[in-house]
Amino acid sequence: xxxxxxxxxxxxxxxxxxxxxxxxxxxxxxxxxxxxxxxxxxxxxxxxxxxxxxxxxxxxxxxxxxxxxxxxxxxxxxxxxxxxxxxxxxxxxxxxxxxxxxxxxxxxxxxxxxxxxxxxxxxxxxxxxxxxxxxxxxxxxxxxxxxxxxxxxxxxxxxxxxxxxxxxxxxxxxxxxxxxxxxxxxxxxxxxxxxxxxxxxxxxxxxxxxxxxxxxxxxxxxxxxxxxxxxxxxxxxxxxxxxxxxxxxxxxxxxxxxxxxxxxxxxxxxxxxxxxxxxxxxxxxxxxxxxxxxxxx
Amino acid sequence: xxxxxxxxxxxxxxxxxxxxxxxxxxxxxxxxxxxxxxxxxxxxxxxxxxxxxxxxxxxxxxxxxxxxxxxxxxxxxxxxxxxxxxxxxxxxxxxxxxxxxxxxxxxx
Numbered sequence: 001x002x003x004x005x006x007x008x009x010x011x012x013x014x015x016x017x018x019x020x021x022x023x024x025x026x027x028x029x030x031x032x033x034x035x036x037x038x039x040x041x042x043x044x045x046x047x048x049x050x051x052x053x054x055x056x057x058x059x060x061x062x063x064x065x066x067x068x069x070x071x072x073x074x075x076x077x078x079x080x081x082x083x084x085x086x087x088x089x090x091x092x093x094x095x096x097x098x099x100x101x102x103x104x105x106x107x108x109x110x111x112x113x114x115x116x117x118x119x120x121x122x123x124x125x126x127x128x129x130x131x132x133x134x135x136x137x138x139x140x141x142x143x144x145x146x147x148x149x150x151x152x153x154x155x156x157x158x159x160x161x162x163x164x165x166x167x168x169x170x171x172x173x174x175x176x177x178x179x180x181x182x183x184x185x186x187x188x189x190x191x192x193x194x195x196x197x198x199x200x201x202x203x204x205x206x207x208x209x210x211x212x213x214x215x216x217x218x219x220x221x222x223x224x225x226x227x228x229x230x231x232x233x234x235x236x237x238x239x240x241x242x243x244x245x246x247x248x249x250x251x252x253x254x255x256x257x258x259x260x261x262x263x264x265x266x267x268x269x270x271x272x273x274x275x276x277x278x279x280x281x282x283x284x285x286x287x288x289x290x291x292x293x294x295x296x297x
Numbered sequence: 298x299x300x301x302x303x304x305x306x307x308x309x310x311x312x313x314x315x316x317x318x319x320x321x322x323x324x325x326x327x328x329x330x331x332x333x334x335x336x337x338x339x340x341x342x343x344x345x346x347x348x349x350x351x352x353x354x355x356x357x358x359x360x361x362x363x364x365x366x367x368x369x370x371x372x373x374x375x376x377x378x379x380x381x382x383x384x385x386x387x388x389x390x391x392x393x394x395x396x397x398x399x400x401x402x403x404x405x
Contacts, residue, residue, distance in 0.1 A: 138376065
């Protein structure tokens, strides 16, 4: 069948700036290779990045579990739900700021460049930027998930915001970079999210079994009786156990997802500024600090 | 039509060297001047120079910008607070047999 030109569409494509044209993004790197590079990046990352990540994430996860258990079990929970949710929102912003610091460190590891020093001013800028954008994620991401199609863009956008919003550039420029990278390689983005979702099922099951079996094993070996041994069905299937398993699965998978999006951003921006080539030309750091070595542009 | 075949709007004998981003006219290199990061023709440069500066002083503009940013930040934070509040309300109002796992045959 002969192809029919669509004048309206081609006119619209012509008007689009070159940097937003998907034809100029180049071929997407393979999903599995990028995830693998992300895993390698996590292994090669210095302790500082991990410390930043833990400093933000652990308090939020603990706060979230306390919030869940308190709201679902405490008969007086309705009296302090406003204060508790305020605390959780503050912990969320705290977590996102530290995760941005960690993602920024990891992005610099990718580029093989030393990360700029953390000053008080830079930290405040990072906090302000993340506090401005990331709370919207709580609402926009589930909404995008319901609408399905924009979900990959929204997930990538907020992850990229973490990596670029580190207080080293104006907020408008950071947002532009995140938006541009999120628009690129939609198919790869969806495939990677599908893969993470597929991976999350066994991880969640694993964590759920750990949450359930540890008290039972403790009873067998140590004789410590608790809710789990008195009433196993209720212990396994109460919503707090489920939330705990969910939180643990999140703790396992989220660093990998973050590292994947850091690698994705690095690969995308390298197509424009040759950052990956510059790293090779400008003297190679040690082998251990080369997470993005394979498949350079 | 490309720049290479255009003539200067003020000097038809000369080839155009630049296009003014404000009026869109073609000009030779003597008729354009760099101003504020843009290459403008003389008439657009005059118009830009005549444009009155904002009456607000620099500190007023900074204050307005900062308060605008603070408002956006506050609004964004409120969204998260409301979302967590809604989650809290959902948990508080949920049936206790579900939360305690009693619906699976256990005790309340």
